[in-house]
Amino acid sequence: MRLGRRSVIGLAVERLRTWDGKELPAALREELLRECERLRVLEEQIKELEKTQEQRVKTPQTASDRVAGKLGQLRGVGPVSSWILSKEFFGWRTFHNRREVGALAGLTGTPYSSGSSERDQGISKAGNVRVRWVMIELSWRWLQFQPGSALSKWFWERFGHGNGRIRRIGIVALARTLLVALWKYLDHGEIPEGAVLKAA
Template sequence: MDGNSNGEKIRRKSIDARDRSRFMQELKLAKEKLGMDPGVPALCCYEAGRDGFWICRWLKQVGLECLVIDPASIEVNRRKRRAKTDRLDAEAMVRLLGRYAGGDTKIWAVVRVPSEKQEDELRLHREMERLKKERTGHLNRIKALFILHGVKLSGTLTKLSKTLDGLQCWNKKPLAEELKEEVRRELERLRLVGEQIKLLEKNKAEALKNPRTNAEHQAQDLMRLHGVGEVSAWVLSKEFFGWREFKNRREVAALAGLTPTPYNSGGSSVEQGISKAGNRRIRRVMIELAWSWLRFQPDSALTNWFVDRYAKGGKRARRIGIVAVARKLLVALWKYVEFGEVPEGAIVR
């Protein structure tokens, strides 16, 4: 905990994580030491991370103003080697907070804090993402164990537990007992992960069939467009459109990390590609959705734009073009769910 009143004198105190009573005591003492009235409002900030947003919610509950800061947006010394300690970082944040309070709001990026309900709506598809990665890991591990002993598997792994005892190594010898036991354990983990994925898919299907939240209604609307599937609609609505507020199309593209990053300095002018500074899930979904849009919406204005400009180019040109399509399509979908404006030439179910 660091604090100051005049931008010069900083008072530092170390507090154990989640020790809320100690924090309030130190805040009271800090105001006394710095000669501040007890009723003077305090402005707090911390870096977004694994602690999430509960700290911000608690601070606001006790009457304090709190900012959650994107760590990547904090300015740092560009020297190749620079001193970095928790003390130096905390002091730097206090100085930047003073500048922010003074009106310099562009010194860093402030994260928008969702409500507890909005944050809870992010759980299903994020858990699904982790489970699918876990399933892939189990599949790869089982296959690797057999490759290690020269065993060639045919077909799927659904009946492997029944045929495991009959498999042989490269030299026609039966599989070792410990190897078979490890494979059985991996198969059991794979089965459990598969059951959990099916349960989540069932819950998602029920939510889309009988929507209750604004995000689920938006997902239904998105699925009316040809080429927008269940997964894309769910992620876009829950992760992006359902609770975030956008003032213009630039904010939409920037939050997805799909904006260009030019480098123009002196005589050099280089395009560095997209910023990738936004939501990686939305960025991945939009690249996939852009290809799907070209296939299922062949007469749309966006598809015609891509064909006229990039279709005759090489593979690299098409990759560049599809990112541009993803950016334009995301803005078009935002206008669709926000204002009911159907993308030009799009087929609607």
């Protein structure tokens, strides 16, 4: 007889012991079971959402669904990244130039100028936080899954020999450039140079 997941968790909790080998107090055991049940419900909801996303990408109902599907054709761009970028960024906005794209994601530089002193203070971080996070993660994935692309080669030539700090600066620069490349891919059909599409 196969036990359900809840039964297996219940058995696992029953086997837990304190540091000195005693059974867990009843209140703690019940709390652990409640937390496990919450986790189970959450996992089910995530599975349902993922299934819905997958269906909507396969049979798009909106412009943002089509954008998610097109982004997902690029190797290294997963379903979560393509979904967030389409819903939060590309799916319902029109951009006129690369500056608008970078600025909305908060990936543009913030120059400081005072008298004869001029320097860059890093990225503005004024744009969409989720898009910025996704682009940073996607940039690392891009290096892994698109090593032959011009963007990956540019990164390794420019930042590959630096320490961790230099590479982190470089990955932000790559994120900004990659975001612009994705915009061109979606709006003008320009596949990023050297990038590979997933097998159909």
